[in-house]
Amino acid sequence: MDAIMLQEKLVERLLCPRVRTARQKEKQYVGFATLPNQVHRKSVKKGFDFTLMVAGESGMGKSTLVNSLFLTDLYKDRKLLNAEERINQTVEIIKHTVDIEEKGVKLKLTIVDTPGFGDAVNNNQCWKPITDYIDQQFEQYFRDESGLNRKNIQDNRVHCCLYFIPPFGHGLRPVDVEFMRALHEKVNVVPLIAKADCLTPNEIKKLKDRIREEIERFGIKVYQFPECDSDEDEEFKQMDKELKECTPFAVIGSNTVVEARGQRVRGRLYPWGIVEVENQSHCDFVKLRNMLIRSHMHDLKDVTCDVHYENYRAQCIQEMTRCVCVCVHARAKLAQDNRMESPIPILPLSTPDAETEKLIKMKDEELKRMQEMLNKMQQQMHEKDQ
Amino acid sequence: MSSSDVARRPDPSRSLSLSGHVGFDSLPDQLVNKSTCQGFCFNILCIGETGIGKSTLMDTLFNTNFENFEASHFEPQVKLRAQTYDLQESNVRLRLTVVNTVGFGDQMNKQESYQPVVDYIDRQFESYLQEELKIKRSLHSYHDSRVHACLYFISPTGHSLKSLDLVTMKKLDSKVNIIPVIAKADTITKSELHKFKIKIMSELVSNGVQIYQFPLDDETVAQVNTAMNGLLPFAVVGSTEEVSVGNKMVKARQYPWGVVQVENETHCDFVKLREMLICVNMEDLREQTHTRHYELYRRCKLEEMGFKDTDPESKPVSLQETYEAKRQEFLLELQKREEEMRQMFVQRVKEKESELKDSERELQNRFEQLKRLHADEKAALEEKRRLLEDDQSSFGKRRAAAQLLQAQNLTSNGKKDKDRKNSGFM
Numbered sequence: 001m002d003a004i005m006l007q008e009k010l011v012e013r014l015l016c017p018r019v020r021t022a023r024q025k026e027k028q029y030v031g032f033a034t035l036p037n038q039v040h041r042k043s044v045k046k047g048f049d050f051t052l053m054v055a056g057e058s059g060m061g062k063s064t065l066v067n068s069l070f071l072t073d074l075y076k077d078r079k080l081l082n083a084e085e086r087i088n089q090t091v092e093i094i095k096h097t098v099d100i101e102e103k104g105v106k107l108k109l110t111i112v113d114t115p116g117f118g119d120a121v122n123n124n125q126c127w128k129p130i131t132d133y134i135d136q137q138f139e140q141y142f143r144d145e146s147g148l149n150r151k152n153i154q155d156n157r158v159h160c161c162l163y164f165i166p167p168f169g170h171g172l173r174p175v176d177v178e179f180m181r182a183l184h185e186k187v188n189v190v191p192l193i194a195k196a197d198c199l200t201p202n203e204i205k206k207l208k209d210r211i212r213e214e215i216e217r218f219g220i221k222v223y224q225f226p227e228c229d230s231d232e233d234e235e236f237k238q239m240d241k242e243l244k245e246c247t248p249f250a251v252i253g254s255n256t257v258v259e260a261r262g263q264r265v266r267g268r269l270y271p272w273g274i275v276e277v278e279n280q281s282h283c284d285f286v287k288l289r290n291m292l293i294r295s296h297m298h299d300l301k302d303v304t305c306d307v308h309y310e311n312y313r314a315q316c317i318q319e320m321t322r323c324v325c326v327c328v329h330a331r332a333k334l335a336q337d338n339r340m341e342s343p344i345p346i347l348p349l350s351t352p353d354a355e356t357e358k359l360i361k362m363k364d365e366e367l368k369r370m371q372e373m374l375n376k377m378q379q380q381m382h383e384k385d386q
Numbered sequence: 387m388s389s390s391d392v393a394r395r396p397d398p399s400r401s402l403s404l405s406g407h408v409g410f411d412s413l414p415d416q417l418v419n420k421s422t423c424q425g426f427c428f429n430i431l432c433i434g435e436t437g438i439g440k441s442t443l444m445d446t447l448f449n450t451n452f453e454n455f456e457a458s459h460f461e462p463q464v465k466l467r468a469q470t471y472d473l474q475e476s477n478v479r480l481r482l483t484v485v486n487t488v489g490f491g492d493q494m495n496k497q498e499s500y501q502p503v504v505d506y507i508d509r510q511f512e513s514y515l516q517e518e519l520k521i522k523r524s525l526h527s528y529h530d531s532r533v534h535a536c537l538y539f540i541s542p543t544g545h546s547l548k549s550l551d552l553v554t555m556k557k558l559d560s561k562v563n564i565i566p567v568i569a570k571a572d573t574i575t576k577s578e579l580h581k582f583k584i585k586i587m588s589e590l591v592s593n594g595v596q597i598y599q600f601p602l603d604d605e606t607v608a609q610v611n612t613a614m615n616g617l618l619p620f621a622v623v624g625s626t627e628e629v630s631v632g633n634k635m636v637k638a639r640q641y642p643w644g645v646v647q648v649e650n651e652t653h654c655d656f657v658k659l660r661e662m663l664i665c666v667n668m669e670d671l672r673e674q675t676h677t678r679h680y681e682l683y684r685r686c687k688l689e690e691m692g693f694k695d696t697d698p699e700s701k702p703v704s705l706q707e708t709y710e711a712k713r714q715e716f717l718l719e720l721q722k723r724e725e726e727m728r729q730m731f732v733q734r735v736k737e738k739e740s741e742l743k744d745s746e747r748e749l750q751n752r753f754e755q756l757k758r759l760h761a762d763e764k765a766a767l768e769e770k771r772r773l774l775e776d777d778q779s780s781f782g783k784r785r786a787a788a789q790l791l792q793a794q795n796l797t798s799n800g801k802k803d804k805d806r807k808n809s810g811f812m
Contacts, residue, residue: 057543058543058545059541059543059544059545060543080545080546082546082589083546083547083548083549083551083552083589083593084549084552084589084592084593086548086549087549087552087553089549119548119549120549121495121496121497121549121550121553122494122495122496122497123494123495123496124494124495166541168435168437168438168439168541168542168569168570169435169436169437169438169459170436170437170456170457170458170459171459172459173436173459173492174459174460174492174493174494175494178494195542195573197572197573197641198542198570198572198573200639200640200641201641201642268575269575269576270572270575270576270643270644270646271576271652271653272572272641272643272644272645272646272647272653273641273643273644273645274643274644275641275643276643281642282642282643
């Protein structure tokens with residue numbers, strides 16, 4: 001019970017505006033203490049958006065978990081493939097967008113699903129469609145941001161990727177390692193242990209330690225919770241520490257409501273007992289929900305904007321300036337004019353100008369020919385001397 | 387008389403009734419005694435992903451602790467590890483061989499994952515075939531290593547089979563008795579399990595995979611076998627740890643929400659699996675392996691080698707004739723090859739000879755050429771030397787003349803000029 005109350009307090013603190021204590025009110029009152037309130041009001045009016053990607057083999061309980069997280073039913077008429085159809089399956093990207101509202105706060109939630117990941121017999125490079133999708137969203141945002149009319153930019157960038165690790169093995173498998181390594185610099189990767197109701201508490205602990213050690217060994221940069229400020233109080237720090245030691249979260253999801261201890265809760269009914277999804281001693285579902293939705297959703301968005309997107313943008317611009325510099329050099333040689341100043345890159349050119357490429361090639365060939373002639377003449381002179 | 391005659395015409399026999407107790411009803415007992423003295427042998431192959439619970443299930447089934455070590459997920463290829471144990475229960479001895487796959491399902495590209503398993507099974511068949519075809523054979527003391535049962539561990543996703551499962555089982559169904567089991571079944575609820583089992587069986591049927599069906603021909607076990615056939619694949623849970631439930635210690639897994647008892651039939655199908663695999667049908671599994679799978683392998687192998695039961699004119703052909711024919715063929719081929727090689731050798735020798743001759747001639751030419759050059763140069767040098775000598779001699783003469791002149795000048799210094807002139811003119 002204690003833990004839940006502590007978490008509620010944390011949530012309150014983050015969402016409610018801070019108010020100066022009475023003592024300080026006696027001083028000269030300027031009024032900017034109401035800024036947090038204004039921010040709150042404006043953001044409620046604007047509404048929020050969040051894009052969540054779920055990845056993992058089929059049968060790991062991804063859809064069930066998403067339904068449990070957001071207490072809706074996103075996957076109404078889903079058609080699952082047979083084993084035979086999956087032998088040569090390629091990965092698809094499917095987006096579900098829903099608008100949900102709670103206490104006046106509107107959230108536009110987009111879930112990006114990746115059916116077919118890890119299902120085929122040959123899984124080499126099976127994450128390529130996923131990385132391409134993420135890059136596409138970055139590129140589109142970059143284009144919008146650099147455009148002239150920036151009023152209605154739609155942010156479709158993926159803010160968080162939940163990766164489901166199967167609990168049936170001893171730790172990470174090669175496909176898990178490769179996938180996370182391909183994505184850790186493009187999106188916030190949050191690894192989860194799926195279907196945790198097949199592990200006893202000891203086994204969960206062993207598996208978590210193993211996975212944490214393997215993540216470090218393979219150099220996978222998963223999403224790190226931000227460090228709490230030193231002026232936070234002890235209970236907050238304690239909770240934060242507990243949260244960090246609990247990763248990766250071992251989760252259980254459920255679409256059905258069962259009767260347990262006199263209450264109706266989401267859970268799974270077994271002959272030997274009932275697993276409650278929201279019971280902290282059964283699994284880490286509550287921790288995941290709090291982290292993802294109640295405390296760190298905005299931080300995930302910030303890290304995506306400030307770190308991953310900026311990395312992408314910097315890379316993009318570097319490549320562009322390289323292309324542009326080459327263009328500039330070619331033009332200078334042709335016209336033998338004064339060196340032009342490199343133009344400000346307006347839009348990212350996905351392919352350099354075809355014309356300039358042709359000119360560059362022509363000039364290159366000419367250069368080569370002249371070089372050869374020079375060499376020949378040199379040789380002849382050398383021979384004559386002898 | 388040949389064996390084919392005996393097989394083809396069974397003599398019609400009369401049945402007589404006995405007027406007293408003869409005693410040959412003890413024949414089965416004699417057989418049992420003999421086999422008990424010899425001991426039994428059983429080989430199980432467990433195929434499943436790393437960490438799915440193969441070793442734990444084996445430990446639980448046979449109530450012992452086989453030495454197992456955890457495999458890593460990063461094996462580059464699938465391998466098989468076989469371990470043989472000698473077990474005893476009452477006075478029955480069992481030589482059990484457990485073969486586990488290592489690294490199955492871990493690779494990125496799993497297209498060749500089934501191959502090591504198929505190779506292993508074929509190797510065991512091959513060694514038995516070799517033993518059978520030997521001249522001096524000892525089949526009664528031969529350690530039969532052919533795989534009698536294959537437990538295929540299905541991952542409990544709850545949806546359907548994985549593509550790898552389907553591909554592997556299709557390759558194995560004609561070589562071994564496949565018994566699919568759903569591993570780690572304590573993660574599936576009853577309703578999900580029912581749907582899952584139906585989905586798996588329908589997928590197996592629609593893809594033509596022939597799994598092992600418990601035999602229905604023996605009336606004593608037909609009923610229970612039919613019931614069990616309908617419950618395939620068995621959903622099992624394995625555990626070697628004991629938990630106290632009530633006042634007993636049972637094999638179970640302890641969760642915060644309850645205790646899963648391995649031997650409780652409402653919790654999982656472990657007991658059914660043990661009964662079917664070990665108690666009731668073990669002998670049938672061995673028989674099926676021998677009469678169906680091994681015979682199929684043997685027939686394919688021998689046909690490959692060229693043996694047939696009936697020749698083109700549909701007359702029965704004995705092994706010996708075929709063998710002789712093959713031998714002749716082989717010898718002829720050997721001879722032909724020898725001829726070819728000899729001819730090739732002769733040709734090569736000829737080529738080499740002509741090459742050598744050519745090079746010899748060339749060398750000779752060059753030698754002559756060099757000799758001529760040498761002679762020319764020598765002549766030129768001689769000429770030059772002669773000129774030099776001529777020059778030298780003429781120079782010597784001129785010098786002598788000049789010296790003479792000088793000497794004369796000196797001696798006639800005291801005399802008058804006339805004398806000199808006169809002597810000069812003389």
